[in-house]
Amino acid sequence: MKTCPFHPKPHKNKASIFTTFLLKRRSWLDGLYERSYKMKAGRVKMPGFDLHIINDTKEVRRMMVDEVEEFPKSTLLHEFLEPLLGVSVFTTNDEVWQKQRELLNPSFELTRVNKVFNIMCDAAKDLIIRLNKYDDNAIVEVDEHMTFTTADVIFRTIMSSKLDEKKGKIVLDAFTAFQDQTAKTAIRNMFCIPHFISMILGERKRIQAGETIRKVLSDIIKPRYDNYKDGEFEDILSTLLTTIDPDTNERFSFKEILDQVAMLFLAGHETTASSLTWTLYILSMAKKEQELAYQEVLEYFNTDELDINAIKKMKYLTNVFKEALRLYPPVGFFARETRNDCQIRDKMVKKGAGVVIAPWLIHRHDDYWENPHEFDPTRFDRPIKKDAYIPFGLGKRVCIGQGFAMQEAVIILAHILKNYELTLEDGFVPDVVGRLTIRSANGVNIKLSRRK
Structure with a gap:
C-alpha cells in the first residue's frame, strides 16, 4: 500500500469573497476547494485584483515558453x-x-556541480555533527536544520563564508517573518485595504524583516566591495565584483550586487530547504522506500567520503526527491500577468489581470497523474506527461539553479540516510501552508535513530 502524505483537505465549495479574505491571509492553500484540483482554469475576482488560475498544460506552455513575453512576471510580485x-x-x-x-552568467558558471561538490559535502558533514549532538532516538524538528544547512551552502558558494549559528538565526527568523507578512500584505492589497492600515497590521514588520536580511548580507559584501583584490576569492561574489557592463563600461554598483546576492540567497536556500524537509517527512512514513534509498546509499557511499560519481548513480534516491518535489513543490505558484487583452481557453482576459500557474495543483491533477496524492518514486521510471511536472518552471526563465539544487539535495539526503533511520513522531501532522514557498508552519518532527 502506497504512502499518502498529508495535504490540506480542500473545501467542498468555493468560498465567498469575505471567507477568501480570511482564509488566504494565512495561506493561499487554505482557500482551495475540491474543484481547484479538477479544473483546467479558474478565476478569483477580488475587489482590487482579477486572478486567473491556469492548470491546462497547453496554456502553461504557451505562457511560460511560446508566448512568454505576453505573460511577464507579476508587477505585484x-x-x-x-x-x-x-x-x-x-x-x-x-x-x-x-x-x-x-551579466550574471559568469556567476552561474560557479554553481556547476563539479565546482561546488566539496562545499556541499562539507556543509552536509557539518549538519551530521550538529544532529549527532542530540541523544539517540531524539525527536528533532528537522525543518530548521534543513533551512540552516542550505543557507550555509549558499553562503559558502556566494561569499566563501560559513554561516555561523547566530547570523543564521537572525536571517532565518527574519525570512520566516517576511514570508508570513508578505502573504498577509498581498491579500490586503488585493482587497484594497488602505496602505496606512496595512502598515499598522504588519507591513512595517515585513519591511524591517527584509532590511534585517539585507543588513547581514551587506556586512559581508561591503568590505569586499570597497577593498576588492583580484584573485583573493573564487566565488560568486568575486564574479559579481569584476563583471563589467558593456554598455556603461562600469561594474555593478553596491546596491545592484546586494540585490542579486539577496536573490541568489533566497532562491538558492529557501526552495531546497523546503523540498528537503518534505522529503524527510515522507521518508519517515514510507519505511519501504526509505529502506530502498538507504540500501542504495550504502552501495555507493560506503566510505567516509562521498564521490561525485556516486551521486550520479543514486537513481532511486534522486527519484525519491523528484517525487517529493511533485507532492510539495517549493514554489507552489508562479505569478504572471497579461500584457494585453487575450483569450485563455474560452475566456477573454483583460490586460493587467493576474495569472497564476500552480505546480501544487498541476502536480496533483487527475488528468496528468495516476493516484496523484500518493508517494510513488517509481513513477519517474516511466514517461511522465509533458509540461505536467514543473517544480523548477519552464522555458527561458526556468530555475537556473536546478542542477545545483538536485545535487545538493541528494548529497544531504545521502549523508542523513547513511547515519540515521527516520521515524515520524507519533501523532504528528504538518500544518501545510502556501506562502512564497510551501512550508509546514509547525515544522516537521522526526525521530532520528542512529544507524549501527
Whole structure:
C-alpha cells in the first residue's frame, strides 16, 4: 500500500469573497476547494485584483515558453519582494531581465556541480555533527536544520563564508517573518485595504524583516566591495565584483550586487530547504522506500567520503526527491500577468489581470497523474506527461539553479540516510501552508535513530 502524505483537505465549495479574505491571509492553500484540483482554469475576482488560475498544460506552455513575453512576471510580485530582493533578476522583465541575466552568467558558471561538490559535502558533514549532538532516538524538528544547512551552502558558494549559528538565526527568523507578512500584505492589497492600515497590521514588520536580511548580507559584501583584490576569492561574489557592463563600461554598483546576492540567497536556500524537509517527512512514513534509498546509499557511499560519481548513480534516491518535489513543490505558484487583452481557453482576459500557474495543483491533477496524492518514486521510471511536472518552471526563465539544487539535495539526503533511520513522531501532522514557498508552519518532527 502506497504512502499518502498529508495535504490540506480542500473545501467542498468555493468560498465567498469575505471567507477568501480570511482564509488566504494565512495561506493561499487554505482557500482551495475540491474543484481547484479538477479544473483546467479558474478565476478569483477580488475587489482590487482579477486572478486567473491556469492548470491546462497547453496554456502553461504557451505562457511560460511560446508566448512568454505576453505573460511577464507579476508587477505585484515585484512590489511584494522588493524590500528583500530589490531590483533583481527574479522579478524583472524584458530588456532589464535579459541584461541582468547576461551579466550574471559568469556567476552561474560557479554553481556547476563539479565546482561546488566539496562545499556541499562539507556543509552536509557539518549538519551530521550538529544532529549527532542530540541523544539517540531524539525527536528533532528537522525543518530548521534543513533551512540552516542550505543557507550555509549558499553562503559558502556566494561569499566563501560559513554561516555561523547566530547570523543564521537572525536571517532565518527574519525570512520566516517576511514570508508570513508578505502573504498577509498581498491579500490586503488585493482587497484594497488602505496602505496606512496595512502598515499598522504588519507591513512595517515585513519591511524591517527584509532590511534585517539585507543588513547581514551587506556586512559581508561591503568590505569586499570597497577593498576588492583580484584573485583573493573564487566565488560568486568575486564574479559579481569584476563583471563589467558593456554598455556603461562600469561594474555593478553596491546596491545592484546586494540585490542579486539577496536573490541568489533566497532562491538558492529557501526552495531546497523546503523540498528537503518534505522529503524527510515522507521518508519517515514510507519505511519501504526509505529502506530502498538507504540500501542504495550504502552501495555507493560506503566510505567516509562521498564521490561525485556516486551521486550520479543514486537513481532511486534522486527519484525519491523528484517525487517529493511533485507532492510539495517549493514554489507552489508562479505569478504572471497579461500584457494585453487575450483569450485563455474560452475566456477573454483583460490586460493587467493576474495569472497564476500552480505546480501544487498541476502536480496533483487527475488528468496528468495516476493516484496523484500518493508517494510513488517509481513513477519517474516511466514517461511522465509533458509540461505536467514543473517544480523548477519552464522555458527561458526556468530555475537556473536546478542542477545545483538536485545535487545538493541528494548529497544531504545521502549523508542523513547513511547515519540515521527516520521515524515520524507519533501523532504528528504538518500544518501545510502556501506562502512564497510551501512550508509546514509547525515544522516537521522526526525521530532520528542512529544507524549501527
